[in-house]
Amino acid sequence: MERVETPDEAAPPNGSDSKRTPDVAPVLVVDGATKFFGPVKALIDGSITLYPGEAHALLGENGAGKSTLVKILAGVYTADGGHITLEGQPVRFANPIAAREAGISVIYQEPTLFPDLTIAENIFMGRHPLRSAKRIDRSEMMKRAEEVFARLGVPLAPGRLARGLSVADQQIVEIAKAISFNATIIIMDEPTAALTEVEVLRLFDVVATLRSEGAAVMFISHRLEEVFAMCQRVTIMRDGAFVKTAPIADITIDDVIFAMVGRDIVSLYGDHTRTPGLNVLEVKHLTREGVFTDISFDVRAGEIVALAGLVGAGRTEVARGIFGIDKVDAGSVTIGGLKLKSGSPLQAMNAGIGFVPEDRRQQGLVMQMAIDRNASLASIRSLSHFGLIRKASERKLAAEWAARLRLKFGRFSDAVLTLSGGNQQKVVLAKWLARQPRLLIIDEPTRGIDIGTKSEVHRLLGELVDQGIAVLMISSEMPEVLGVADRILVLHEGRLAAEFSREEANEASIMRAAAGQMKVSAS
Amino acid sequence: MATPDVSLMPDVLEEPRSLNTMIRSSVRWESALIVLFVISLIYGWWVSPYFLNTDTFFFAGLNFGEIAIMALPMTMIIITGEIDLSVASMLGLSASTLGYLFMHGWNIWLAMAICLIVGILGGALNGLLVTRLGLPSIAVTIGTLTLYRGIALIVLGSNTAVGFPAWTNKLSLPIGNTHIAYDFAIFVVLVLIFGVVLHMTPVGRSIYAIGLQPETAYFSGVRVKRIKFTLYVISGFLCAFAGILYTFQQSSSASDTGVGLELNVVAIALFGGVSIFGGRGTIFGVFVSVAIFGSLQASLTAINVSAQAQSIVTGCLLLVSVLIPTARDSVARIRAQFRRRVAEAS
Known part of the structure; x- marks a missing residue:
């Protein structure tokens, strides 16, 4: 396995690494994966090739099919068509456990750890090292967890409870878990969205370590600056289909944006x-x-x-x-x-005052309520006459703001959870802007x-x-x-x-x- | 603008359940209830030729009135994601208070007013414990269930109060020349009021928002605590009112009046399509649910099924109403899986 140099964050997007890719066999090839939900084509042509030791960005707007592709690789969905080849063998994952055992670990934006268990227990959940009579071997577990953190170069105490860990630390724990599974492919779905700049830099270091050990890291992010600082290659998707793969050195941010949105x-x-x-x-x-x-x-x-x-x-x-x-x-x-x-x-x-909160799902919207009802939630009293809601006024308000904010939706009676993240945010904005x-x-x-x-x-x-x-x-x-x-x-x-x-x-x-x-x- | 963006749809499908399917499922649930109601009528007519007459309607209304009245505030409370299990004890406390005061020579109207105030205070205590102290309503109201029943026992002891003024007896008779029980008429009026408030006013909208996403409701200016508190007070008030009705119909009151009715009240609300997790349910569904329970009780009584055995039916219906939404999801999942297999095989 080829050793890859740790990238220097201060350096401009590094191009030297990209030359190496043809020398080694790819660890994962996805070719033309498709996924349909009834008549909806969520994924038309999901294609990506990962090499050992690379950090590979998967980019695309919301709804481009990135999440669907990731979920297929994670075993959450099974593809309706196309081929997935892992280390030369065709594979098909029936469930997330199968994917994990094949060496694919997915780290989601907001990890879900057990808050009342220690970090080490979280890492080894379900496969704790055992002593006789199936007792958990705590000292062995601690030792192994410490080894993993030492490898990652992150000072986390395996004995502390997961409760109260920052999102960044929780992600590190998830990465540690992936490593303890000997994952060869680590997929990070928007890992930096909730991270501060300092934490992002630390994540970069961890990714560099993973790469140097030969793992392939697939990185999904909306933050292009980070992609250019950290990844060697980039694959871009649009409308459920593969657009292109290119070495970072051969592409500019403007090219990427153009490929993602199909317009300048x-x-x-x-x-x-x-x-x-x-x-x-x-x-x-x-x-x-x-x-x-x-x-x-x-x-x-x-x-x-x-x-x-x-x-x-x-x-x-x-x-x-x-x-x-x-x-x-x-x-x-x-x-x-x-x-x-x-x-x-x-x-x-x-x-x-209008307040668009940080957490759309918990604080900004009533996810299961209709679009128009969410839009009118903060101004419902002014839409009422003799104490009764005037449905026509409510609909008018929603229609007006949907038009002004260019909301993409099906019907006003659809629940907001049917909308993409960006359109959900527009509904929150509409809710407050309607109050002027x-x-x-x-x-x-x-x-x-x-x-x-x-x-x-x-x-x-x-x-x-x-x-x-x-x-x-x-x-x-x-x-x-x-x-x-x-x-x-x-x-x-x-x-x-x-x-x-x-x-x-x-x-x-x-x-x-x-x-x-x-x-x-x-x- | 109105064309759906297909590229956005995958995000949709990752969610367990969309509002459309929820609305559709609740519409289907209410249609199913109406069908069930018709079936229960046919069953009643089949077991007893005397079933389909106006007397049955009157007695069903009389027997079910109090429970039906208490089910209305219960519906709203459950939609906010809380529960009030103290309703039957509140009814009992009201009945006992009425009996005690009347036996001690109080004016009947004054005694009734005191009962209603007791109800308001009892509801307010529930509301305060739930909203101000943030305690879980299921624990609070199990506590007050026992507490209010205990107070009723102290108030009236093992006595049974009888001898209420003759006019109160009228409440157990039909209204005028009709075959409508007073209870039922009051219930229908309340159904209209509760229906309008829940489905057509900002408060009703807020009640759903609280049940679905309390934090969003609070962030949107909904006075979550005030609404919950008010609902508990209304519940207490109507339970006390139901206690008065109950006493006059039975022409007696004892400390164990209405023991165990809270389960019927909850069962009616849940069977009417109100989600125990909050945020879903309609007054119409609860209304039809009342009709089904009333009709079933009447037909079971007609074939001499004892009240004890009837509780088996109540229990089963309660289980069915909780099971069906879950079962529906599982069926949908199994069908999707089956379709995938077929698609893979071909």
Whole structure:
């Protein structure tokens, strides 16, 4: 097996590795896999070839068929047609266990560990090392877990409980589990979506280790910068079919986007200069003990202010405090001159705040409810006459916003869970925009949605501020923060660490502030 | 804009169940209920030639009225994802209070008012424990089930209160020249009110949202706790009201009035298509469910099946109503698997 050099993160997309691929036999070949759900063709031509020791990105918009392909490889679905060849042998997985035993491990975006078991127990779940009389050999289990973490170069204590681990650490545990299975193919489905930049870098190191041990890593991500920093080859899918495979060195980000969307996106983020108006939101000395401390800032009409920082810095918590989801211990929130009572979302709404939360499925939408009912959920009282909901008005509201936001859907009576992630996000936006808010708080506006919809959301935010709405945005994606915001506030461990104007901000300075390397600037 | 985007569909199919199938399944469930109701009528007519007359209708309404009334707030509470198992004890406490106060010479109207207040307080206690302390409603209301029955026992002891004013006796007779029981008439009025509130108002919409996704409801400005609290208070109030009706119909009250009825109330709601997991169910379904239970009880009584044996029927229907949605999913899965095999073989 060929040793592959650990890539240097600072280096530009590395091209030297791509030359190696023809020398070794591929570990996995998928050729023309198809999957139909009744009349719906979820996958028309799923094709990908993985070589040992490569990190291979699978790219495509939501609905391009990536997830279906992954689920076929994971044994969740069986393909209706096509060929899968694993180490030269044709295979067909009846269930996830068969796929895992064949050496394919899938690490999902949000791992599901048993919170009350230790890390080591999670890794060896179902196949613990045993002593006589089927007793679990704990010391052996700990030892083996430690070995795996040593190999990965990650300092995690196998004896601690999984409860309270960050998403990033949970993924590492899943990777450790995959390694302990001697997986030859490790598929990561959007592993970085919930990770901070530092954690992403650590994941890169782990992937490099996996590659150096000869594993093939398949990486699905919407973040192209990461793909270019980490992968050697890329396969692009569109509308359920294979478009192309290319070495990273031979392709540019623009080529990738073009292949994914089938059209040119001129620029992901338009250029803009805005002149904000009067203060809409004034936050003064806002404190929630143990979570955030002494947060003061303003958001003016017609500007987008971004709250940046590492995950856990308290960004979402500050937003929740402003909107009244959580009670705060001290400080005040004033909107348009009206001081809000702490802990009342209804009052915040009536004062003109809209809140698009981070977790669409749990907090933004009632997944099993119809599209129109979700869109009207926050403004249902104003759609009522003598206490009765006027169905026609409700439908009209939904139709109006569906048209404005270019929502792709079947019928208004379909449950929102039938929509793709991007379209679900549009329904959440519709829900709040229908109330004509003065301030829109939007937490991770484009998490897990495809590039096409992403730029639509960004354009929409631009239109909203042009109409004089104030926007407070929380984002973990640096390009989004830099590309969309007019001002950037950086939180570090629950305190405001820095403020940058659009012109001053760059990735390095924000990261430094987020990591606590900068004192509060006079602002 | 209105054309469905096929490329989006795979995400759809990864979800266990879409709203369309849910709506379709609930429509199918209610149609099935109507068919069942007709079958139960045919069965009744078959076992007894006297079944299909207006007396049966009257007695069924009389016997089932209280349970039916209590099933309405229960329906809403279950749709929010909670439950109230203290309903029958609340009915018993109300009946006992009425008996005690009347025996101690209170004005009957005043005594009735006190009963209703007791009901409101009992419901409020449930509501407070569930919403303010965040305790699981099943545990809270099992607790108050025992508590309220215990208080009823202290209030009335082993006495049986009798001798209520003569006019109260009218409640066990039909309304005027009709064959409609007072209970049933009150139930129908309440069905209309509850139906409108649940299906046509913002509050009703919020009730479904709370049951399906409580956090989203809260994030959307729904006052989750207030709505739940209010539903418990309404439940307490209507149970106390049902207790008064029950007492007047029986012309007596004892501390064990209505023991065990909570299971019938829950059974009616679930059989009517209300999901025990919250978020699903209609007042119409519960209404038809009441009709089926009433008709079955009447036909079983007609063939001299004892009340004890009738509870077997109630129990079976309850199991069926919980089993069927699950069974339907399994059948769908098996059929899909079968189709896949056939496709693979060909």
